[in-house]
Amino acid sequence: MQHPTPTERARPHLVCPAGSLRALEAAVDAGADAVYLGLKDATNARNFAGLNFTDTQIREGVALAHRHGVQVLMALNTFADARRPGPWFAAADKAAELGADALIVADTAVMGHCRDRLPGLRLHLSVQASATSHAAIEHYRQRYGVQRAVLPRVVAAEQIARIIAGTSVEIEVFAFGSLCVMVEGRCALSSYATGQSPNNAGVCSPASAVRWQERGGGVSARLNGVLIDHYGPEEPRGYPTLCKGRFDVAGQRSHVLEEPTSLNTLELLPRLVQMGVRAFKIEGRQRSAAYVGEVTRAWRAALDRACAAVEDGRPFTPDPAWQQALSRHAEGAQTTLGAFERPWR
């Protein structure tokens, strides 16, 4: 790998999703500093049919990424099954063997395994580990040597600054993509309805439990029988993720937990760079290679300009073309700053 210049070293990384080799290639071409990927099983939190990597594909992906100076992070971010934990430990061994630059981990069982058996492997604390304070992050550094932590999307901007001040661990935040309104790693809504959740199966509101039903000119979406939403003939239809459904409270039907929006932190970028955020993550391993390429390209340009603005003490002026490109891909075509700015506070 090429050695970065001092300026480049100070700059945060753009970390992009790869659900397939084609998406990985698109992210590398579009200027990602790192890509993250997972195996084709329940060891990672995007355990969807048709996604993710075989061993051979990881080897190929690592070679391709490394040729371009791009890091490969392997997500091992579900919790090992009590009855059959072996695949999780095997996946960690595989990450080291296949040349991943870091492992993204949530389960202390896996962290302990890596500390004891794979001391050379760099560890990133997954968002699924629900660490929302510098004390929590330091806990994982001291016990397992974690070198970076991904913050849950509920953490507000001013808290990010306090967390960075309180730990030597690098901080990564979500920049763009689907919005989890709940604290990651602490949400069992999906398993309450379906038996499968992000923690225990790497899925939320799994497609196998979804049923679409034509009704009264519109369409009903059910999750394991529970009516999550009903769309009128003219209404746009979203995937029935449980927390984004429309429910009834005291006779009023509404999006009780969250509107179907996407996270977009573009406006906050210079502030987050200034704080010392070390990496920005784009969500979307379930998305197409074309999506990954286009979003990565926009964010590459935005991050470079934000870093330059911070370095030179100039104002940051987002290019309208980036926002256009990003809003084309936003879920429900609406974007939000999520918990970073907390308009609801």
Next chain:
Amino acid sequence: MNDRSSLSTPGGRRWGLTVGPVQYLWPRERLLAFYAELADSPADCIVLGEVVCARRRQMRLEDWLALGRELAQAGKQVVQATQTLVETEADLRQIERLGAETGHWVEAGDASALALLQGRVPLVLGPHINIYNHRALQEHADLGVVRWVPPVELSLEALACIQPPEHPVTGWAQQPIETEVWAFGRLPLSFSARCFTARQHGVPKDQCGFPCGDDPDGRLVRSGEGEDFLVLNGTQTQSAGVHCLLPHGTALAATGARRLRLSPQARGFGQVLTDFEAVFNQGAAAAPRMAAWADLGVPQPLVSGYAFGQAGMVSHVSLPSEMPA
């Protein structure tokens, strides 16, 4: 198969009954009256503290500690719980104070509490510390752990794999870490920084006026077809169904666990405690006792899917004789 015969254990060990922290915002007088009644209940352990929202400050730390002293004098084991979602420096200071000032065990709501309290006080791993396998429990043993409350979505089969009765993980003072299974109450399913009760009322979180205080069992969320599905409790979302393992003593005993967590609901809770004591420690039958709960205002439906590796909303409690193996 009848549950009763197999509930008595070798050596006649009793089932411990823990009253979990009150998840809802109850007025101070109601809360104090609730705990005064518990002094004479069959529960042998009581977990105190506000675990859901840092803004609910009607009970200050001093109040909780004073309450703890009273309950301890009444012969109860007292555990002080920390917040589940730790966000601010003030939240961290609160945890530090618990370590310094409580004479009791502390239930850790998150890894911040593990970091700040390890080795200082006996720790209970709360249900939001993600222990999903044997190795993960081992990783926590040397922090000074006395007890763990498994994540609610784990099956009973998984619990037995994580803390096998024949060779248990040991913690504080080399004693086996005790398993406490969530056996009654609406399930805490998720947490957010955002307050959904405030959102329902159209008020900002920081000047909410505490509308959650109007919902002593949380605010019901129904599916599009009127089924009771979820419950809003401020920043926490719960199941509408009350997870209840009263008729599943045999399956519970097989895990090696000997302690149950009963999470307070606003009505009928005293009777629920009496009934758990009668069924688990005195050999009474579960079904007729549960049948009387609805009239007392215990929320319905009663569910138990998680215990058997199914969706949490699945109910087996109405058919105790057809309990899955």
